[in-house]
Structures are given as C-alpha cells and as structure tokens.
Amino acid sequence: MKNICETERSKLHRLGRFQLPNKYKNVGWAIIVSAFTLMIAKKFVDEPTWVKPVLRNVMILGFLMVSISKEKIEDELMGSLRATSYRLALIIGVLYALVQPYVTYAIESLIDPDNAAIDNGYFQVLLYILLIQIMFFHILKRSS
C-alpha cells in the first residue's frame, strides 16, 4: 500500500513538473499569430460557422504551449515565478470571470434593455478548474 501511494505521489509530481522544451515557445507564438491573422482575414471572406471556434481553440492551444514551455535556462527561480504567475492567473481569472458578465449586463441594459441578460458561460470551467486545484492540493498535501 505504501509503495502504491509512493508511486502515485511520484507520478503526480512528475506530471506537475511536465514542461515542453524551450523551442515550443516559439511554435506556440507562431500558432497564436497565425490563428489571430486567420481570424482577422476571416472577416473579409465567407467561411463556415465552425471556423471561428476552431481558430479560437487553436489560439488557446498556442497560449498553452507558450505557458508550459521551458525558459532557455529553466532553474528554480523560473519555477518559483511560474508558480506565482499561475496562482495570480487563477485568482485574477476567476474574479474577472465573476465580474465580467455583470459589467456586460450593465452596459447591455443601458444600450438595449430588452435583450440584456447575464451570461453564466464561465460557470462550468471555473468550477472545474477550482475543484481540480483543490483536489490536487489535498492529494499532494496528504502525500507530502
């Protein structure tokens, strides 16, 4: 049993430390710029409706690649800064996602009160991210 726990802990730590090599940072930026350029170009051409969501997802994938790619010298300071930036991103992202629908609603109410509505589209992803974070924190805490 102890060995199983040890193996799981080791797997989690390895997963938590997973990073792409530094060259993927440039690949990520290239994907972001390409997707953005295509999104702009798409406005002048008639494209099927599925193109926009696909390009958005490709762009997010590019940002993810940039986010998890190593620096040229990936040392402990970079690891510490990365952890801090993820923590800030989580907190600011959640607060933004909570406030943004109400700001949009307030603006829409002023412009077009009949069609104003609060969009809770972020609920699922926010709940998922926070539950995963809390779950991993407790697993790592118990196994440390």
Next chain:
Amino acid sequence: MKNNLKVQRAIKDLTQEDLAKLLGVSRQTINSIEKNRYVPSTVLALKLSKVFGISVNDIFELEVGE
C-alpha cells in the same frame, strides 16, 4: 534573509554570469539572490557554499524577526 553573495563573488573574482554557469542557473537568479528578492533552495545554497568553500551560514544570515 540577507546575504553577502556579492562580496563572496568579488573575493573569488567571479561575475554573475560566471557564477551562474558554475551553478547551472541563470544570471537573473544570481542577481535576484544578491538583491534579496529571491531566497534560494537548500540545494542551491549548498551549491553556493561548495563553490565558495565556506559554510551556508557564512553566506546567508537571518534578519531580526525571521
């Protein structure tokens, strides 16, 4: 926590870049430690101690209240 890394580096006539290469970290990391913006891990502190041939306590010192 304060440190005298800059002094130790000067004694050994090492630039930040030289020390960074010896330790396998970035120059930015050495600069951040010297400016007291970053507290290194035990592993890095021990590596520094090895490079300078002195104990960790001779490089790093706790400040009042820590």
